[in-house]
Amino acid sequence: MRRALLLPLLLALLPLAGCTRAKRPDAPTFPSLAKSLFGTLEDEGALASAYVVDAVTGEPLFNHREHVRLLPASTMKVVSTASVLSALGADFRYQTPVALEGAHVDGLFLGDVVVEAAGDPSLGSWRFPETALACDQVADAMVARGIRQWRGNVRVRGTDEADFPFGPGWAWDDAAYAYSAAPTSFVFRENVVDLSLSRAEGVDCAQPPTVQLTPAFASLSTVVSVDMTAERTNVACVRQRGGPGVRCVWRSPANQCPRAATVKLAVDEPQVLFSACVEEALLKRGVPRLPHTLESPAPLRPPVPEPLVTLVSPPLSELVKVTNKESLNLYAERLGLRFTRERTGAETYAALRSALGEELTRRGIPARDLRPVDGSGLSRYNLATARGLVRVLFTSLREPYGTALVESLPVAGQDGTLATRPVTPVTAGRIRAKTGTLSGQRCFVGVVDRPGDSQHPRVVFALMLGNMDEGTALPSSEAFDRFAAALVELPLR
Numbered sequence: 001m002r003r004a005l006l007l008p009l010l011l012a013l014l015p016l017a018g019c020t021r022a023k024r025p026d027a028p029t030f031p032s033l034a035k036s037l038f039g040t041l042e043d044e045g046a047l048a049s050a051y052v053v054d055a056v057t058g059e060p061l062f063n064h065r066e067h068v069r070l071l072p073a074s075t076m077k078v079v080s081t082a083s084v085l086s087a088l089g090a091d092f093r094y095q096t097p098v099a100l101e102g103a104h105v106d107g108l109f110l111g112d113v114v115v116e117a118a119g120d121p122s123l124g125s126w127r128f129p130e131t132a133l134a135c136d137q138v139a140d141a142m143v144a145r146g147i148r149q150w151r152g153n154v155r156v157r158g159t160d161e162a163d164f165p166f167g168p169g170w171a172w173d174d175a176a177y178a179y180s181a182a183p184t185s186f187v188f189r190e191n192v193v194d195l196s197l198s199r200a201e202g203v204d205c206a207q208p209p210t211v212q213l214t215p216a217f218a219s220l221s222t223v224v225s226v227d228m229t230a231e232r233t234n235v236a237c238v239r240q241r242g243g244p245g246v247r248c249v250w251r252s253p254a255n256q257c258p259r260a261a262t263v264k265l266a267v268d269e270p271q272v273l274f275s276a277c278v279e280e281a282l283l284k285r286g287v288p289r290l291p292h293t294l295e296s297p298a299p300l301r302p303p304v305p306e307p308l309v310t311l312v313s314p315p316l317s318e319l320v321k322v323t324n325k326e327s328l329n330l331y332a333e334r335l336g337l338r339f340t341r342e343r344t345g346a347e348t349y350a351a352l353r354s355a356l357g358e359e360l361t362r363r364g365i366p367a368r369d370l371r372p373v374d375g376s377g378l379s380r381y382n383l384a385t386a387r388g389l390v391r392v393l394f395t396s397l398r399e400p401y402g403t404a405l406v407e408s409l410p411v412a413g414q415d416g417t418l419a420t421r422p423v424t425p426v427t428a429g430r431i432r433a434k435t436g437t438l439s440g441q442r443c444f445v446g447v448v449d450r451p452g453d454s455q456h457p458r459v460v461f462a463l464m465l466g467n468m469d470e471g472t473a474l475p476s477s478e479a480f481d482r483f484a485a486a487l488v489e490l491p492l493r
Contacts, residue, residue: 030490031062037482038064040474047466048479051386052487055447055458058394061492065386069368070466072384073436074327075443076377079370079392080336081320081408083359085401087342090320094120094313098138099305100145107148108290113138113278114305115271117158117186119347120313121334124189124274127322128314134188135274139281141309150282151290154275156186167333168349169379176237176246178264180378183333185347188270188277190330193218197235197250197261205257209250217276220267221245228254235263244268317404324408324434325416329376336375349374360388363395377436386462389445394460397447409434409446412484421481426451431484433461440468442476448487456492 026032038048051066053059096118102111122131142150166175166182174180181191194214199205211224221244230251237248246265252258267273279289313319316335323331336356337347343355356372369388373381396405410416412431413423423431433446445462463483465476 028486028490030486030492033486033490034062034064034483037474037479041465041468041472041479044469044472044474046468046472047464049386049464049466050462050483051390052459052461052492053390053394054456055394055397055460059456061456061459063387066462067369067385067387068464069371069383069385070443070464071380071438071441072377072382072389072464073438073441073443074329074332074377075384075389075434075436075445075462076372076375076382077324077327077332077436078389078405078434078445079356079360079372080332080339080375081323082392082396082401082405083356084335084339084342085316085320085405086359086396086399087339088316090315090317090401090404092316094118094122096120096123096311096313098141098308098311100142100308101305102152104145104147107146109142109145109147109150110152112152113142113154113308115154115156115186115274117156119185119187119334119338119341120311121183121187121190121328121331122313122319123187123311124277126189128318130312130314134311135277135281137309137311138278139285139287142282143285143287145308148287149290150287151292154271154278156271156274159184159186159271167374167376167379169373169381171378171380173238174378175239176248176265178266179329181266181330182268183330183337183375184270186271186274187330187334188274189215190328191267191270192264193220193267193273195220195222195235195237195248195263195265197224197248199257199259201259205252215277217280218267218273219276220265222265223247225249227251233258233261235261237263237265317401317408320404321408325410327417327435329378332376333374360392363391365391365395377438380438384443384464386464389443389462389464390460393445393447397460406432406447412481421477424485427485427488430488433480433484441466442468442480444480444484448484450488453492459487459492461487 041048049065049068052062097116099114100111101114102109122128124134125131178192196212197209199209206226206228208224211222213220227249233252235248235250237246240247322328336352340352340355341347344351353373360370365388369385371383373379396402409432410418412418412421413428417435430449433444436443442465447458447460449458450456463480468476
């Protein structure tokens with residue numbers, strides 16, 4: 001009888017027991033967070049593509065539209081830098097020979113200083129102590145030969161730029177700026193000068209400002225006008241049609257009067273800049289350049305080339321590091337073209353497409369996943385998939401130069417183009433990625449270390465965002481921050 005009474009009572013209590021046990025929410029995982037991010041972006045009309053693999057085995061761990069082709073922007077630099085490292089090795093250094101062609105007559109050198117263009121993108125750059133002193137090295141070598149006066153020129157050989165004044169698909173309105181400097185076979189001071197604009201206190205803001213170029217020996221035709229009707233303050237420059245030089249407009253709102261501004265501009269003739277630099281360095285050492293109108297003190301024999309000095313670059317690993325961390329377009333183009341010369345004997349963009357295509361084929365990357373047109377990513381003709389970009393980095397990790405390539409990638413919260421990105425104690429130092437930005441496009445490719453995950457301690461990833469709009473509720477930088485942090489912290493399954 002008691003058993004008969006207990007059974008209905010237990011059945012009645014079962015629903016109540018279920019109510020007291022609320023269902024626990026699912027623990028967050030990397031895939032759930034990534035899909036939530038992408039859903040938010042795609043609901044607003046953006047495109048999102050991502051691919052993640054194990055850094056050792058290549059096992060796919062996450063994919064989302066990884067086959068969609070988008071503009072890679074500066075993530076194309078990973079392709080060019082990985083390729084040149086594979087061909088030349090991390091210890092390779094450019095060597096630029098300098099010779100004298102002329103005769104010495106009682107301390108007077110009658111002839112030319114001749115430079116053989118070697119394609120070194122760092123020659124004369126302020127980034128490296130050994131390259132910043134290029135002109136001083138030439139001047140010191142001439143003084144050491146007993147030269148006290150000089151009549152002649154600085155000449156650069158091997159500067160036929162007919163095939164690549166600019167990269168194919170580059171935007172014409174970028175051409176005046178330093179980030180779009182032409183990748184000439186002879187580079188000096190990164191083919192860049194600094195334009196400074198200033199107004200003294202009390203000067204009418206509508207009047208043309210004072211213009212100054214740095215370095216002081218630079219020569220660049222500039223025309224600067226003022227626009228006081230703009231919404232914000234900036235300096236906008238374009239190349240002048242029909243001749244060298246640039247035309248700039250210093251813009252600001254009517255109620256503002258900025259006193260100073262600077263902009264880095266590209267120069268067309270780096271050999272002229274180098275010649276002026278050498279002449280200045282010699283003057284500082286008391287060696288003047290005499291006018292060509294002076295008669296020779298004695299009949300001269302035909303000039304015989306005499307080696308003077310060889311200008312040597314930093315190792316390729318250092319050049320690649322500044323290329324990727326600072327996203328230097330000129331360096332990426334020159335490194336890509338140097339790889340092309342190594343593979344084909346030519347330095348043209350047609351040869352570059354062929355050489356990079358063959359390199360990608362060697363890595364098992366089909367053309368449908370990566371179609372490079374230039375080395376920097378400035379070209380709007382480049383196409384890439386997240387799958388292709390990941391494959392470039394993954395295959396590089398298996399080769400001797402892999403460490404040099406990984407160390408060249410910006411570190412979130414520390415340096416390069418990711419220096420300002422927020423990190424936590426857990427994510428700090430564990431996110432490395434090359435960034436890429438063009439209008440409406442934002443891309444990232446890199447490696448992430450996962451502490452505590454013995455199965456997948458390091459992963460390679462690519463995140464590509466297209467059709468982005470300035471008013472998007474989830475900005476691309478925030479999407480990357482959350483995506484990368486989740487790769488460090490959350491389970492992959």
